[in-house]
Amino acid sequence: MARIRLRVNFSKILNFVFLAPFFWRRRSAFFVAIDYHYFTKGTPELEDLEVEREILDRQLAFFSREFEIINPKEFSFEYAFSNKREKFAILITIDDGDDSISENLDIFEKYNIPIIIFLPIGMCLPQNSLDGLRSRVFRSFFEVEEKIRDKLCGEADAFFHKVIEMNHHKLEKFLGHLNKYKSCPDPLSSRRLLSLEKQLNLINHPLVTLSSHTMSHPILSEISPDWARWEIEVAKVYIQKIGGNTRFFAYPYGFKASYSEEIQRYLSNVGIEFAFTTRALRTKSNSNPLELGRVGMHSVYDEGYLRGLVGGVFELWDIIFRR
Numbered sequence: 001m002a003r004i005r006l007r008v009n010f011s012k013i014l015n016f017v018f019l020a021p022f023f024w025r026r027r028s029a030f031f032v033a034i035d036y037h038y039f040t041k042g043t044p045e046l047e048d049l050e051v052e053r054e055i056l057d058r059q060l061a062f063f064s065r066e067f068e069i070i071n072p073k074e075f076s077f078e079y080a081f082s083n084k085r086e087k088f089a090i091l092i093t094i095d096d097g098d099d100s101i102s103e104n105l106d107i108f109e110k111y112n113i114p115i116i117i118f119l120p121i122g123m124c125l126p127q128n129s130l131d132g133l134r135s136r137v138f139r140s141f142f143e144v145e146e147k148i149r150d151k152l153c154g155e156a157d158a159f160f161h162k163v164i165e166m167n168h169h170k171l172e173k174f175l176g177h178l179n180k181y182k183s184c185p186d187p188l189s190s191r192r193l194l195s196l197e198k199q200l201n202l203i204n205h206p207l208v209t210l211s212s213h214t215m216s217h218p219i220l221s222e223i224s225p226d227w228a229r230w231e232i233e234v235a236k237v238y239i240q241k242i243g244g245n246t247r248f249f250a251y252p253y254g255f256k257a258s259y260s261e262e263i264q265r266y267l268s269n270v271g272i273e274f275a276f277t278t279r280a281l282r283t284k285s286n287s288n289p290l291e292l293g294r295v296g297m298h299s300v301y302d303e304g305y306l307r308g309l310v311g312g313v314f315e316l317w318d319i320i321f322r323r
Helices: 002-016 019-024 053-066 077-081 100-110 130-141 146-152 156-165 168-179 196-202 225-241 261-269 303-310 313-320
Strands: 030-036 038-040 050-052 089-095 115-119 208-212 248-250 274-276
Touching: 002 303, 002 313, 030 303, 038 053, 038 100, 050 053, 053 100, 053 303, 100 196, 115 248, 130 156, 130 168, 130 225, 156 225, 196 208, 208 225, 208 248, 225 261, 303 313
Parallel strands: 030 089, 038 050, 089 115, 115 208, 248 274
Antiparallel strands: none
């Protein structure tokens, strides 16, 4: 909580003394993408990931009133930077496809705010499906202690091929074995994600764009090339099957070391045009489209904080703290 309070005060101070507009100059020269994860009716238990419903309502009301909201369905760099804006602009994204999205979509509808939902699509598949089981086994690889992982799984490349060759029965047995060794509850695999049925109900929603967050949400730079290609390529197939938008992609975790130029080449090879990190980079006309920034949202309503956030102050925060 102390870190979040520090972030809030940092943004408020820079906004109050007009340093954000001074540093970033013309408002039309950039936009900021923001990133939600999970929503809750009560006090957030995961302070970095959950936003209380009442706070979400107030945040979206403020964004709708004060800023220009970019529509992902029309997005391109030409569209984003074609007109001189009088207001700061934001693009709103939601990671992980948590079922709480469906319970709070009415607030986005209330303010007519378009969103991109990035799905770890393999984790959304039924557990009795082959790729659903594979994805849960791959996810478990990162949930067990490293010394146990080395003993049960071996090197990442050998582990990947071992899992791909397993049949349905062997996968179920292996997953049950891995689950015994999980070191702590995982925020992703322990939650209820949007089912395929709910995804199909959302696909034609005028405010919703569904895109890829890989199959099992791994740190792409820490797995083998074959595994990384599977995560990217198979996820794209499933996103296509549900009618989603394959132009967009969000790196799992999204910090600087979680992706690489090699990963970006894989994305480009399958036709992905825009990939989002969790680094607080402003998006400008000369930004690398496969390394776009986003600012994580917290369960905080403070207009000075939100103005500074949309004004781009957290790019300076990342520079100061070398994120």
